[in-house]
Amino acid sequence: MALLDDVKSELAAIDNELPAAKKAQAATMIRFGGGLHLVQRHIVVEAQFDSFASAQWLQNAIKEIYGHSSDLIEVSRQAPAGDAVRYSVRVLRAGGALALQTGLLDRRKRPVRGLPSDIISGNIAQIKAAWRGAFLAHGELSDPGKASYLEIVCPGSEAALALVGAARRLGINAKARQVRSSERVTLRDPDAIERMLNLIGAPKSAREWTGKRNDGESRGKANRLANFDDANMRRSAKAAVEASEKVVEAFRLLGDSIPDNLRAAGQLRLDHRDASLEELGRLADPPVTKDAIAGRIRRLLQLAAKVEKQRAQ
Template identity: 85%
Template sequence: MALLDDVKSELASIDNELPQAKKAQSAAMIRFAGGLHIIQRHIVVEAQFDSLPAARWLQNMIKDVYGHDSDLIEVARQTPSGQALRYSVRVLKAGGALALQTGLLDRRKRPVRGLPEDIVLGNISQIKAAWRGAFMAHGELSDPGKASYLEIVCPGSEAALALVQVARRLGIKAKARQVRSSERVTLRDPDAIERMLILIGAPKAAREWTGKRSDGESRGKANRLANFDDANMRRSAKAAVEASAKVTEAFKILGDDIPENLRAAGQLRLDHRDASLEELGRLADPPVTKDAIAGRIRRLLQLAQKVRKQREEQA
């Protein structure tokens, strides 16, 4: 969660955006972090965040851009991992006016279920700001070293499709999907995730995420190689033990009637039970390849099997 908090804090610190972009970000934050409610026939705007800097950013915009007062309320929620704090920005008296100003109510005062049309069809700064606001509201980012994803939990399918559409305008392919009872928009390609973080205004977090992900992948690769080598060693050791037992049995069956080159290969196997075939080949006099030593041991075992079968037939 620390990196996710850093991303949202970095996004909340952006203060050089044009008014259009600030409005697009505010609308997206309200849409994805809560929305509109009717209380005693009055429209109330409420948005809840897991990031205090994000909540404060929205509260400041509601005052500076739209001219309305809002309340910032700390809410404690019980989660499976313990108690978590959430921060709710609530506009009571001017909720209806703010909903109209942000485009979350259309001209007929009907709720907009996706994103306002002037944002979806707006300029690139509005598109970036909308994604920024959606991420600050309900974005998730994978921990470095795990399967890569950047994901936004959406309030409905219309909002998810709107996010996919505006991501396409940024040249990034996002996928809408339903997970249990929630709609989500997901990026899984690491390069696309890094690019999106940069586009929405978090280049520092993007570098940190990419660096930690690369380190995690390197460690994971090293662990996989170590496990692979360890497994190979265990298999080789097991095969060597089995081969030694077979050679011992072959010597008992054949007695002194063994070609010298086969006897020498078998004796090497017994004298160096943990050695690989390549090592046995180097120990041979003169040295031979691992294929040659393997072939001699194989012919020794085949000869013993042939002799045992003949004796069984004669008995």
């Protein structure tokens, strides 16, 4: 959650965009943050955010770009994890005028169900701004070390499809999906997530997210290797104990008829029951490879098995 707050703070601090891009961001923030409401035949514009910086950016944009005053209200609501605080930006008296100015009402004064056409057909700066606005309004980002995702909760299927099309114009493959009756647009590929964060204006957060994700993957790989090594050690120890028991039985069956090199290999196994084959090879006189010591022990056991079979017959 801390990283998500950092991303939104970084995005809300951007103040060097051209007017068209600022308008695209403001309109998208309103659309994805709440939208238009009809109160006593008057249109009210309201958008809620989990980030104060996001709400403050929209309030300033409404005043600077469109010339309307708005109210910024802190709203507290109950949630399973405790009280959740959200920040609501409301435009009451000039709501209808703002809705027309942002393109959220079409020329026939009907609400736009996706995103305004001026944004969809706009330049790349407007497309980036629209994605930035959607993320500020309802964006989510996975914690490093967990399954990677960047997700936008959308107000409807039309808005989700508009966002997918905007991502395609940026060269990024995003997917729309429905989760518990809510429409979402999701990025899963870590490289695509990093690129999107850079494109919408959060390069610092992108580096931090990628760095922490790589650290988490490295730790996970190290743990898997450690577990693998531990399992190998247990298997080797078990095999050594079983081999020692078989060597004891081979000595009993063969008695004095064991070739000297096979007897020496078997005795090494008995004298160093916890040692690996490689270690036994180094202890041999003269030293031999682990394949050589393994071969001698194997021939000793095969010889014992042959004698036991002959006796049985």
